Amino acid sequence: DIQMTQSPSSLAASVGDTVTITCRASQNIGVYLNWYKHKVGKAPKLLIYAASSLQTGVPSRFSGSGSGTEFTLAITSLQPEDFATYYCQQTHSNPSLSFGGGTKVEI
Amino acid sequence: QVQLVESGGGVVQPGRSLRLSCVASGVSLRTYDMDWVRQAPGKGLEWVAAVSHDGRGEYYSDAVKGRFTISRDNANNTIYLQMNSVRPEDTAFYFCVRNILIGFIGRHYYYGLDVWGQGTTVTVSS
Numbered sequence: 001d002i003q004m005t006q007s008p009s010s011l012a013a014s015v016g017d018t019v020t021i022t023c024r025a026s027q028n029i030g031v032y033l034n035w036y037k038h039k040v041g042k043a044p045k046l047l048i049y050a051a052s053s054l055q056t057g058v059p060s061r062f063s064g065s066g067s068g069t070e071f072t073l074a075i076t077s078l079q080p081e082d083f084a085t086y087y088c089q090q091t092h093s094n095p096s097l098s099f100g101g102g103t104k105v106e107i
Numbered sequence: 108q109v110q111l112v113e114s115g116g117g118v119v120q121p122g123r124s125l126r127l128s129c130v131a132s133g134v135s136l137r138t139y140d141m142d143w144v145r146q147a148p149g150k151g152l153e154w155v156a157a158v159s160h161d162g163r164g165e166y167y168s169d170a171v172k173g174r175f176t177i178s179r180d181n182a183n184n185t186i187y188l189q190m191n192s193v194r195p196e197d198t199a200f201y202f203c204v205r206n207i208l209i210g211f212i213g214r215h216y217y218y219g220l221d222v223w224g225q226g227t228t229v230t231v232s233s
Contacts, residue, residue, distance in 0.1 A: 001169065034219045036152070043202065043223035044144075044152065049209045050217040087152050091218050095140055095157040095166045095206065102151035 006100035023088035116227030129203030
């Protein structure tokens with residue numbers, strides 16, 4: 001099974017900041033890596049697929065990079081609605097999937 | 108507008124069974140693979156199971172393999188998760204999710220979970 005590890009598990013930031021979240025895979029997954037945003041009480045939302053492709057409708061302040069085993073999600077000019085928990089997910093072994101442990105972005 | 112609505116959650120004793128349902132509206136599910144994802148209290152998202160668009164392929168996480176069964180009724184646009192021999196650690200919010208082909212880049216296909224239901228709560232407790 002492919003294990004996904006995110007860091008940090010939480011971070012504090014302010015509106016207007018730039019934040020970066022790291023995700024590491026236990027084996028080479030190419031760019032089969034998605035990022036999701038999850039706010040309490042809401043359904044998770046797909047932000048980025050194939051490591052760096054923005055899903056339709058997602059603001060350009062979100063960006064993803066990386067390949068192989070190390071990936072990064074960056075959010076520039078943090079907005080109030082961006083405070084949420086972010087998850088990476090590998091689809092290399094689709095349909096068997098796995099998520100990272102999540103990174104909570106707090107004010 | 109595509110909508111997924113889960114039902115069937117509740118309180119169940121350890122060792123007993125429960126069946127979750129997920130009904131879709133606004134789209135026919137027959138061409139999509141479908142998944143169940145859960146979130147235990149205070150924990151992150153955990154992939155549980157997937158079923159292929161035609162129901163012939165079933166895939167499970169190690170945590171539920173042998174106890175849970177995913178299935179579908181395309182005629183009624185419904186996905187099921189039969190949960191047997193439930194354990195306290197199965198206590199979670201369960202989401203029904205559509206797994207869709209999102210992109211074709213460099214001769215590779217990329218998938219993602221693009222539509223999520225609002226979820227249903229399962230509590231395993233004596």
